[in-house]
Amino acid sequence: TQLVTDIICPFCGTLCDDIEVEVSDDGKKIIKVTNACAIGAEKFLHAQSPDRIVRPRMKQEDGSWKEVTYDEAAKYTAKILCDAKKPLMYGWSSTSCEAQATGHMIAELVGGVVDNTATVCHGPSLIAVHDVGIPSCTLGEVKNRADRVIFWGCNPAHAHPRHMSRYSIFSRGYFTTKGSKSRKIIVVDPRPTDTASVADYHIQIQQGRDYELIDALRVALQEGPLPETVAGVPKEKIYDIARLLKSGRFVTIFFGMGVTHSLGKNHNIDIAIALTADLNKYTKAAIIPMRGHYNVTGSGQVLGWQFGFPFCVDLSRGFARYNPGESSANDLLMRGEVDANFVIGSDPGSHFPFKSVKVINELPSVCIDPHMTPTVAVSKCHVPVALVGIEVGGSCYRMDNVPIESRKVVDPPAGMLTDGEFLELVLTEVQRIKGVA
Template sequence: MAKIISDVVCPFCGTLCDDLEVKVSDDGKEILEVYNACVIGTEKFLHSQAKDRLTVPMKQDEEGNWNEVSVDDAVEYTAQMLCNAKKPLMYGWSSTNCEAQSKGHEIAELVGGVVDNTATVCHGTTLIAVQDVGVPSCTLGEVKNRADRIVFWGCNPAHAHPRHMSRYSIFPRGFFTGKGHKARKMVVVDPRSTDTAKMADLHMQIEQGRDYELLSALRVAIRGNPLPETVAGIPRETIQDVAETLKSGRFVVIFFGMGVTQSLSKNHNIDIAIALTRDLNDYTKAAIMPMRGHYNVTGSGQVLGWQFGYPFCVDLSRGFARYNPGDSTSNDLLRRGEVDAVFVLGSDPGAHFPISSVKKIAQLPSVCVEPHYTPTTAVCKLHMPVAFVGVEEGGCAYRMDNVPIETRKVVEPPEGMLSDEEFLERVLERVKEIKGVA
């Protein structure tokens, strides 16, 4: 008889919804149905059951043909590749658990590698800004229970975080927000008319790349000082209306995404967004929070932080941790030809990096650790399949508000399939043998 597992955590996005129910077969090997998840979260669970899923390691020979190899061979190739490299890049880490991240960092320290996560191409600028000026933030629980003014700046949660608005930010009825969305005002700042923007009380259709100017104008308007007729394509009256709307709220939360972090001014956009949040705290309660993408990219920054003191692009090639965004970040290293091996886990740079970086990966000794085929597989020399974290393996993950949540195992992985942590543990043991470390 089928059974239902409740309180399952969704391993898709940084919202980490923890109210899923998964119906599994009585032998615990097959997922039959998924309840409460969004369409993307549901697909993540069901995709783990794909019939064409890779279950054995595959290695590319000199002619470019793929051949099956044993797990022992995959461990040996990975360990030798990392030990023989002078400066290996170990990239990804955002779609796995904190336990595996910690194990991978230990390997990186032994081989003198560079550890970088997907923040390098999304919210790395946020992390730099937080280091510059700090951050007045809160938890998603506080948003649900207290916030009555919500700003979505440069993000589209209707598509990227499908249950964010229904669970935390707009629609739920919290302890002090008993009327749900009827008691909230929603402002969206986006150059496009997105599905999120269409739901807003006010859509500020900003000119592309002029976020810094509009944020500055809002700071001016909040203080009641005069403004020019238009700023970043937004009329003065609209800016003043938004400023008054935010000041009149009991609890303001600004959520921002890659439309801010990767537009002109980069981390300085976030600096001034945080300054705007602090200004609002002179009139009401205000907080700001990044909309993190991968379900455990926040955890990757946390683990790197407590192991090495820095949240991404950590260079260990000299035997101690160095951090210099723009120098020790993945794309900069690849494009300058400064790394001689690439290890990818929990990400897909083959699909998201510039073609110049992808070409460099294709030319180097490389390993891709991933449950299924990805564009990165095509440019790597070895593909090591592993269990799905959050589906076939549990472990700790950090929600976008930096709250740690324990993910749950709901089904067994295919027979003989290692988890990320188990594979990294075996690689670590072999690296220690090669390096002669006790």
């Protein structure tokens, strides 16, 4: 066997870059994965699954699947996109920046709407960043400097399992040589989570009252007056937390969907950013969203370079428009405003409301995904592709906007295309149909 080191884990936004994989001498089979958490290791090992689907398939009238070639699948994809007045091209968060860029070229030619999974996770954070900017930092700075860490509405113990050991709680850095003993950890969550169980303080906030508590913390930083309780938290506790934060050398606030998708949405993030700015009057403070899919941050970056907006980009009029709530995937599906559905690198069939999934089921549709997912089940064409970060390399962005190059570890199954290669086939066919070079 041979050991491949310094591998990126292509699962969550922590994008751990210290994975080691033992592969067979012929470089075809993964034997063992070390350093990854259970979910990360499983992604590598799943690439070896004997029941993996390795050829594109079209759904037949009786619901069965018929194997087709990649060329046939590319022709079908190009046709439904070109025939549609307003195709939805959704997902992008579990593929490389290079594949995203090729897909966006197709979207521009066919006048599609490009939306990514931020639409159902950190979209409100992106809207807030437009409104008020963001004082942020890298995870390396958190590791080396942060002595006060808040996890607000997120549970990395389950969703980003190595975040705490590599960066935010247990890791030892230049100014944090005692690891967790160098830091005070605060978890704000209505639930007693596993992350809360390792925190110094668990603030059990009332569900959906984040805005009030963040506002109260801003008041408490200035020792201003507070009512007896805010969001179910006694005022003495709020003053204590404010003093604790002010006494730190470097505060980092990590936040998740408990804040972005509870009452207040982007306004919760506006005010969390304002709290971070306030803290910078007393100490150094930064705020970082806990991004989920390993390259959802990259999708926002690539859309930003190409069209100026990080999600919900509507190209149907030949130029980029951006209006979350109008040009977001779920709103378009539920209002019946799209007439073809293209999914890559995500699984709306599992995560979108039933009403949206029913619409996908009715539309001409394609799903590009290495796995059999609920989205595949409601799509007309399934295109399995090589796994980015395991069977093909590519650029990805970590949750703190640091780009990291993922590496190829093993060969994909014989004859299987990467998503970049498949999108190139679709692009060529779209160019042919549209009569452009």
